[in-house]
Amino acid sequence: MKAISYSRYGSADVMEYGERPDPRVGPDSVLVKVRAAAVNPVDWKAREGYLQSGLEAVFPVIPGWDVSGVVVRPGVAVDEFAVGDEVIGYVREDFLSRGTFAEYVAAPVRTLARKPLSLSFEEAAGLPLTGLTAYQVLHRTLRVREGETVLVHAAAGGVGSMAVQLARHAGCRVIGTAGPHNHDHVRQLGAEPVEYGEGLTDRLRALVPEGIDAAFDTVGGDALRASADTLAPDGRLASVADAEVFSHGGRYAFVRPDAADLAHLAELAEQGIVRVHVDRVFPLELAADAYRLNEEGRTRGKIIVSVEWES
Numbered sequence: 001m002k003a004i005s006y007s008r009y010g011s012a013d014v015m016e017y018g019e020r021p022d023p024r025v026g027p028d029s030v031l032v033k034v035r036a037a038a039v040n041p042v043d044w045k046a047r048e049g050y051l052q053s054g055l056e057a058v059f060p061v062i063p064g065w066d067v068s069g070v071v072v073r074p075g076v077a078v079d080e081f082a083v084g085d086e087v088i089g090y091v092r093e094d095f096l097s098r099g100t101f102a103e104y105v106a107a108p109v110r111t112l113a114r115k116p117l118s119l120s121f122e123e124a125a126g127l128p129l130t131g132l133t134a135y136q137v138l139h140r141t142l143r144v145r146e147g148e149t150v151l152v153h154a155a156a157g158g159v160g161s162m163a164v165q166l167a168r169h170a171g172c173r174v175i176g177t178a179g180p181h182n183h184d185h186v187r188q189l190g191a192e193p194v195e196y197g198e199g200l201t202d203r204l205r206a207l208v209p210e211g212i213d214a215a216f217d218t219v220g221g222d223a224l225r226a227s228a229d230t231l232a233p234d235g236r237l238a239s240v241a242d243a244e245v246f247s248h249g250g251r252y253a254f255v256r257p258d259a260a261d262l263a264h265l266a267e268l269a270e271q272g273i274v275r276v277h278v279d280r281v282f283p284l285e286l287a288a289d290a291y292r293l294n295e296e297g298r299t300r301g302k303i304i305v306s307v308e309w310e311s
Contacts, residue, residue: 208230
């Protein structure tokens with residue numbers, strides 16, 4: 001099969017497009033013909049070696065955890081999916097090697113759900129990691145409740161935009177940090193936009209003088225510190241970007257595959273409660289360029305890699 005892979009840690013320049021062996025399908029997995037895969041910041045951070053203390057790389061590594069596609073062969077123990085089923089998945093293992101930037105991926109059924117019919121394959125590929133991260137942080141880590149005020153950083157980005165929509169669905173008031181060029185987009189998602197950068201703490205205090213009930217940090221650094229400084233007395237803080245959160249009494253969160261959570265998100269997408277905004281689509285052979293764009297950190301929504309497939 002054709003795939004993107006890298007044989008050493010480094011910049012996007014280490015990524016190569018070429019032939020890789022077809023995946024082997026285990027008893028509890030299905031072979032998925034990939035239609036689209038999404039780029040996430042964690043992908044290039046892993047490629048550069050920042051996650052090697054917790055995720056061993058078995059080179060060569062095919063990157064990518066998000067996928068949408070079609071089941072072409074179920075494993076012998078699988079009865080959840082059949083040939084022809086359209087699926088989405090957050091296909092993460094506890095090591096780096098067999099990712100989704102390829103024509104095929106062997107995906108454990110614990111990582112999959114049925115694709116929302118109302119979403120294109122490109123839109124659907126952008127749902128798993130961002131949706132699961134937002135859902136699990138909001139409902140498992142922060143335990144947001146109706147009527148609370150929730151702060152979401154980078155509210156126009158992949159995780160942030162999903163968190164805004166899910167927090168609004170939970171009945172929360174949402175404040176979202178974003179650059180001025182994204183403020184209209186953040187309003188459309190359902191949040192009150194506030195500009196990040198110098199003076200953020202003062203702007204947040206002006207908006208929520210009584211303090212923020214729950215803060216969801218996706219950026220780290222100054223954004224995390226501003227979150228901690230503007231919490232209500234019993235406010236909660238979580239970060240997916242900066243372990244300094246522990247020093248502020250908060251919690252660090254790392255998304256995990258969960259088929260039930262993913263199926264719930266797919267249903268919310270089918271109902272139109274959450275939407276996936278696709279910023280750019282690249283062909284598989286230009287995936288390195290998709291990564292370079294993601295690394296600039298200015299994406300609105302998701303960057304997607306599409307895999308050609310002739311019926």
